[in-house]
Amino acid sequence: MSPAVAGWRGVAAALLAVAMQPEEIRAQEADFDKSIEPILAEFCYDCHADGADKGDFVMDAFPNLDERLKDREHWLKVWENMRSALMPPAKKPQPDDAQRRALLAFIERKVFGLDPKNPDPGRVTIRRLNREEYRNTIKDLFAVDFDVDEAFPPDDTGYGFDTIGDVLSISPLLMEKYLEAAADVVEKAVSVEGPKIPTQWIAVEQFKDPESEKASLKWVPFEKARTLKAKPWIDHDGEYQVRVEFAIRGSDEASSHSANLSLHLDGQKLTERMLGWDNAKVLVLQTNAKLTRGKDHEISFSIEPGEPPQPGEKELAVRVDKITAYGPLDGSVKEYPREFQHIFPDG
16 A cells, blocks of 8 residues: 555544544534433523522533533532532422432533443452461361461551451562462472371360369469369370470560479379560470370379569460370371371372
8 A cells, every 4th residue: 555545544534533523522412402401401500600600600601512521520519419419409499300310420421431331340459368367278278277477477457457458468578478388388288208107186275174164274374383184085005295385475574473384194294394484486395205095194284383473573374375296206107197188088
């Protein structure tokens, strides 16, 4: 195609567009004159046109409809007053519901550009799980109790909540943390080394104090001597490594308050540890013990008060979070981890 022909085609297209534009404008003006102008003339122009400008608001100061529709602030005032029924004034004749809806719909469609049949939802926030939601999801899917407090930074909050999508952004650093967490979860959930010596979890909740129904290993104050006992089920005969994970709670500031925590098996002391203020997230009490299958053994925790807190210091308590029995240590029994069994129940 020669440049001359291409040029003429471009001119022709432009002329066609110009020729079509007046048709659209005339159609819009006809629609306005038929549907909207009568409503404005009947209920608005007495106070806001033909020389009247109550409230410094004039509705007939535009050269044409196109310029009139471009003034969004002008029509916003009309829309607000009609929608709230502030205009016309209460003593003046009022449009019926159909007329009011027609005027509002015209403004929304022609001035604001709103289409009720195709609403704009606005910007869609890409949501992510907060730390607690992530932890619960991983636990449900893979049976892995993932430490999100250690793996991820604290979540931002909006209006006091950490579930607001707009504040739960994903930075490059957080994305790296997610990738590391995914690798860690897969490593724990899918055993690539075959079956291992099993770890049995002993429920903290089953330990009770015969003298107090409310006593719990979840909160054992230093101030009073107490023993909490349980007869947990043991899966196999053999020697086990018993591990207790706990933390000191009660004060964020150093305290001289102390106590002695001891672990017993069938009344015999296995190990003990002197407790004092410590802000570590996890403290460990660990020992080996010979156990037999069933509920024949009584395991107990005893706490004996030590130094009392000084004036102004807060009282401390121990909170036991996890008790596990790893064994039999001789390797006579090996199993896939429970996380693996959760995903592959048939092995």
